[in-house]
Amino acid sequence: MTPTRPLCLLAWLLLASPALAAPTLSGARIDDLRGLEQRLGRSESSAVRDRALSQAERLAGGNASDRWARALYLQLAASAEARLDDPLAAAGHLAEARGIRGVERAQADRWLRQEAGLRLRGDQPERARALLDDWFQRHDGTREDHWLMAQLLAAEADWDAAARWVNRALSGGGEPSEARAMLAATVLQRAGDEGGALALIERRLQGADGDAETWRRAASLAQRLGDPGRAAAIWEAGWRRGVLSGAEDLRQRIRLHLAGGTPARAAELLTTALEEQALPDDLEHRRLLARAWQAARDHDRSLDAWRDVAERSEAGDDWLRLGELAYGWGEWGIAGEALAKARDLGEPEAEEWLSSLPEQEGGEATGGTEESGPADEA
Structure with a gap:
């Protein structure tokens, strides 16, 4: 998770929709909040947190204006805690802020959404998932939100539910990042949609070299789908790009050609490898060579x-x-x-x-x- 972005209180105070009917704050209160936000921008996070929490405590039990100001101070404290790399403390302040009587539903939901992200950062995925699930009862969310829900459900190994959110995120358009593509492939594979997982990985491989494990995973998925020829083609492409290399990858290249319906190619590759000493000339490889020529029905x-x-x-x-x-x-x-x-x-x-x-x-x-x-x- 990326750190929570600083929450722009001044923009909220000056530009908030009148429909939210937030209580009016005094000029002095606005100046104090503005000053704390500016100090936060200068990385005075500890001082801002302490001042904001002190003000929030002092305003507890006050009138509607005091309660609203208290919620904003707690929001500032949450932003400071996030910058101090204490996501759970930040989440706690937002939870307290959204629970204050008189806070509008729309604003409470914004804080709820931010709290969910902080809970995940703080290694509380189940709590984060419950919060986000509540939030989705009232909001469609963005692709970012859909990816987050998929991540949270995957953390709970709820693969079927995670797959629904992955498909929802993918249907929103755009190409997912490498990390999200791998998350999606894992989720779809665990949910039983190995074809979807393989298609996703293959799309990633078309535009970039990727890493060796991605190519190996794609070939393995193709094998499990009962398509050894496709697995061999994927491996061959990875080898030709130089992503796959070394003795073990060469052995697997040969085995996949043998399983994928091109045994003569497997035999030719192995013959060359033995001649060039790329693989040891031992009984195991000689037996593999014999199997390859036999599968190719080359009698002699x-x-x-x-x-x-x-x-x-x-x-x-x-x-x-x-x-x-x-x-x-x-x-x-x-x-x-x-x-x-x-x-x-x-x-x-x-x-x-x-x-x-x-x-x-x-x-x-x-x-x-x-x-x-x-x-x-x-």
């Missing part, structure tokens, strides 16, 4: 990649995977070799696969035994 590269994985890991299940893949693509020689190694490494399923391999010339199933020529020659 996929089989080569899975063979590389199996040779590195020396694991029976990796040889079994290679054998199953080769079998499905009709690469009988590779299938027999891989399945035989899987069987020898203790994979019981391999024997069944081997028994179903087509027989090679000479009547033997490819890879049926370690001694079978076709498997070794493949």
Whole structure:
């Protein structure tokens, strides 16, 4: 929250609408109030607060003019307290001022609205929300007021109600600030409107680079909405702008291309990354490369990649995977070799696969035994 603006008493005293029928003040009283306001403008906040509170106490219990003057002194004290960074003390003075008998409803509501902002600054969001809710019973409010109500309801985790105020604020036109856009996206997402949250974030990304977390969040939302292609496109745009960078972001770029329907692009990116040592040439990345080529249905590269994985890991299940893949693509020689190694490494399923391999010339199933020529020659 921004600090409460100084309350211009002189303008109020001279220009207030006659419809409010404020009691008449003496010239001496107006001069005293004017003098305190001028001192406040010179940053004499402590002195103004003390003088205003003293005058307010002295006027307690007086006539209508005294009560009105007392309310104005309390308003001055509130402004001084706000400048002294004591928002709760300022809020208390405004609450007292608006409760004075004879204060017009319109002025009391102005003070109520200001008090709500001060309560929020003073870490009393629930009280601030209750005050603002009361104020909205009689006023439409501005976009600023709508954003404040959304913020207060979000602080209470009342996401559905906060979303209604966010949508009301957004419908007022204009582009929200970065902070408000992120508030709105969080509220809409928590309220279940992930599509609205993503659309809001994407609008922010179109006009500015944003920060890395904003791009990551947008991609994550797209994934949760079941649109991995959109997530990959968002991440790719962030990478090309230089907002996303580094090994982890590169890994996620590759994974998103794999999930988003462009596995060949994922494989190409990973191949380059391994060649340039942008990512470690380890089993995890080699396995990811094999998955990417397999998803791209590039038979030769996929089989080569899975063979590389199996040779590195020396694991029976990796040889079994290679054998199953080769079998499905009709690469009988590779299938027999891989399945035989899987069987020898203790994979019981391999024997069944081997028994179903087509027989090679000479009547033997490819890879049926370690001694079978076709498997070794493949």
